[in-house]
Amino acid sequence: MNRIPILKLGHLLLVSIQVDMHDRMALALQEDLAERIAETGARGVLIDISGLEFIDSFIGRMLSDIAGIARVLDADTVVVGMRPVVAITLVDLGLTLPGVRTALTVERGMAMLPAPTVDEDPGDEEAETAGP
Numbered sequence: 001m002n003r004i005p006i007l008k009l010g011h012l013l014l015v016s017i018q019v020d021m022h023d024r025m026a027l028a029l030q031e032d033l034a035e036r037i038a039e040t041g042a043r044g045v046l047i048d049i050s051g052l053e054f055i056d057s058f059i060g061r062m063l064s065d066i067a068g069i070a071r072v073l074d075a076d077t078v079v080v081g082m083r084p085v086v087a088i089t090l091v092d093l094g095l096t097l098p099g100v101r102t103a104l105t106v107e108r109g110m111a112m113l114p115a116p117t118v119d120e121d122p123g124d125e126e127a128e129t130a131g132p
Contacts, residue, residue: 018051044113050081080109
């Protein structure tokens with residue numbers, strides 16, 4: 001099964017979904033992301049969904065669940081790059097995505113996430129890729 005890569009950028013994790021996700025892939029992403037937050041101590045998660053052509057109620061709930069899991073693990077989540085058709089579909093499905101903050105661009109999303117704390121290593125700014 002293909003997995004979605006999770007990139008570490010300093011104190012943040014970046015997930016860029018560039019394929020249409022099926023249910024198993026979404027569940028694997030949820031598990032992989034929870035593990036990466038716990039092992040890295042990431043303070044923020046940025047999920048880029050600009051590659052998603054459509055979204056269904058399961059994927060919508062999964063995004064909300066990821067934000068909830070991240071919050072319990074002391075990380076904030078921002079979803080960026082939502083296409084208008086995806087936003088319309090979410091509203092049509094009655095999904096409000098509680099706990100999920102959104103931004104139009106990656107730059108705006110990064111600005112919404114917490115800055116590094118004093119105890120974080122400033123030399124840890126190199127991007128690292130992680131896959132399961």
